[in-house]
Amino acid sequence: MIEIEGVRKSFGKLEVLKGIDLAVDKGEVISIIGASGSGKSTMLYCINALEPIDSGRIVVDGVDVHAGDTDVNKLRRNIGMVFQQWNSFPHLTTLENVALAPRIVLGKSRQESTEIARKQLDHVGLADKFDVYPSRMSGGQQQRLAIARALAMEPSYMLFDEVTSALDPELVGEVLDTLRLLSEEGMTMLVVTHEIGFARDVSDRVAYFHEGVIEELGPPAQVIENSTSEQTRRFLANVR
Amino acid sequence: MDYTFHWRPVFRKLPDLLEAGLVTMEVAVLAMLVGVVLGLALAIIRMSGLKSITWFAVGWIELARNTPALLQLFFFGFGLGAFGIHLSPFLIVLFGLSFNNAGYLAETFRGGFNAVPPTQVKAARSLGMTPTQAYTRIVIPQVMRVVYHPMTNQMVWSVLMSSLAMLVGYRELAGETQFLASKTYRIFEFFLVTAVIYYVMVKLILAGSRLLSWRLFRY
Numbered sequence: 001m002i003e004i005e006g007v008r009k010s011f012g013k014l015e016v017l018k019g020i021d022l023a024v025d026k027g028e029v030i031s032i033i034g035a036s037g038s039g040k041s042t043m044l045y046c047i048n049a050l051e052p053i054d055s056g057r058i059v060v061d062g063v064d065v066h067a068g069d070t071d072v073n074k075l076r077r078n079i080g081m082v083f084q085q086w087n088s089f090p091h092l093t094t095l096e097n098v099a100l101a102p103r104i105v106l107g108k109s110r111q112e113s114t115e116i117a118r119k120q121l122d123h124v125g126l127a128d129k130f131d132v133y134p135s136r137m138s139g140g141q142q143q144r145l146a147i148a149r150a151l152a153m154e155p156s157y158m159l160f161d162e163v164t165s166a167l168d169p170e171l172v173g174e175v176l177d178t179l180r181l182l183s184e185e186g187m188t189m190l191v192v193t194h195e196i197g198f199a200r201d202v203s204d205r206v207a208y209f210h211e212g213v214i215e216e217l218g219p220p221a222q223v224i225e226n227s228t229s230e231q232t233r234r235f236l237a238n239v240r
Numbered sequence: 241m242d243y244t245f246h247w248r249p250v251f252r253k254l255p256d257l258l259e260a261g262l263v264t265m266e267v268a269v270l271a272m273l274v275g276v277v278l279g280l281a282l283a284i285i286r287m288s289g290l291k292s293i294t295w296f297a298v299g300w301i302e303l304a305r306n307t308p309a310l311l312q313l314f315f316f317g318f319g320l321g322a323f324g325i326h327l328s329p330f331l332i333v334l335f336g337l338s339f340n341n342a343g344y345l346a347e348t349f350r351g352g353f354n355a356v357p358p359t360q361v362k363a364a365r366s367l368g369m370t371p372t373q374a375y376t377r378i379v380i381p382q383v384m385r386v387v388y389h390p391m392t393n394q395m396v397w398s399v400l401m402s403s404l405a406m407l408v409g410y411r412e413l414a415g416e417t418q419f420l421a422s423k424t425y426r427i428f429e430f431f432l433v434t435a436v437i438y439y440v441m442v443k444l445i446l447a448g449s450r451l452l453s454w455r456l457f458r459y
């Protein structure tokens with residue numbers, strides 16, 4: 001379970017998160033929508049401690065993420081993250097991309113980590129690309145590679161930051177299908193997205209971010225279809 | 241056009257020239273190694289943004305890249321000599337070349353680090369890698385590829401630049417050539433053969449570098 005309580009965060013004078021509260025249950029899929037600059041990415045970065053917070057608390061499975069004595073490297077093994085820019089490691093083959101962290105972070109043997117990598121690449125539909133370098137793959141394939149790479153650590157949680165925004169339109173579907181697959185398998189996911197259709201179909205709850213606060217939170221039928229918030233409605237009218 | 245070529249004196253001294261070629265390689269390689277270490281240090285200092293020492297790195301880099309290499313060599317010879325510090329010709333050459341190499345390589349390395357997007361580190365850290373792991377496994381291999389060809393060029397440059405050594409009395413290939421040429425008066429012949437030796441050395445470096453790059457960079 002991820003518990004976010006009263007989180008505030010500023011970059012210099014700019015306050016980006018102004019008191020965020022959110023509890024994510026095991027197996028839940030929460031989509032985060034909201035205008036550019038509303039703090040969605042920053043929120044995700046705070047959950048796996050890629051960004052520090054100024055006040056409040058984030059607790060993942062009982063561990064206070066931002067406590068001084070927390071081993072963030074260990075914490076991150078349990079929280080996978082996939083970025084808008086897929087960040088494949090260009091000097092490694094797909095197999096090596098996925099096998100590296102299990103080997104050097106989890107200390108698994110070369111053989112075992114390669115086995116894990118094969119399984120996860122197969123999982124995201126890249127079984128025919130083991131020995132290919134990322135530069136030879138499409139954006140959609142590289143994004144699925146990034147998902148496989150995160151899954152190889154066998155995390156309990158996955159954070160997705162606009163993973164389809166940088167893709168050509170015809171490649172968006174294959175990545176969203178992979179996310180759907182994960183949600184059906186019961187993965188706990190926080191998905192920042194502009195794909196409102198995806199948010200409506202797949203998420204258990206939708207959080208609408210507006211200027212550093214969660215303006216509205218609830219099931220898609222409420223937030224997306226029947227929002228009572230003027231802000232939310234205006235945003236949705238714009239992105240559709 | 242009544243110059244008659246006399247090759248015999250040159251060919252008799254060919255072993256000496258080849259040996260001097262090895263001396264050239266030796267000092268050029270050493271200056272390259274020192275240059276890499278110092279260049280890396282300068283690049284890190286410059287990227288650190290620590291004002292108190294950045295000026296030192298910037299000054300070094302600016303002087304090395306924007307003044308004649310010959311004057312840099314003279315600094316370690318006559319320059320230090322004026323202050324009573326007398327280095328051996330070998331050290332003058334080694335320091336001069338290393339100073340120049342470090343200046344150029346510092347910028348090469350800085351460019352290499354800047355070429356790796358910071359998001360690569362973020363992605364590595366998000367997988368639970370420590371900062372050290374992220375740098376050694378993800379950043380450095382990518383930097384290596386970016387700086388590889390400029391480093392090869394610098395190595396070539398280091399060999400060619402070392403010929404300035406003859407002006408501070410060091411008998412590497414150019415110095416030895418001048419010494420032998422002035423003894424036999426077959427100046428043109430000697431320098432022509434020496435040019436061929438330089439050419440072959442450079443081609444060998446380039447070929448070796450290409451072979452190594454095929455092994456190192458498969459992507």
Ligand SMILES: Nc1ncnc2c1ncn2[C@@H]1O[C@H](COP(=O)(O)OP(=O)(O)OP(=O)(O)O)[C@@H](O)[C@H]1O
Pocket residue numbers: 011014016034035036037038039040041042043162
């Ligand atoms: N490292 C940083 N340093 C300074 N300001 C930052 C930094 N990261 C984000 N910001 C600022 O914080 C604000 C929120 O950024 P954030 O990336 O969280 O927004 P977002 O909701 O993800 O927007 P988008 O939809 O464009 O991705 C923006 O104004 C951004 O410019």
Ligand SMILES: [Mg+2]
Pocket residue numbers: 040041042161162
């Ligand atoms: Mg964002």
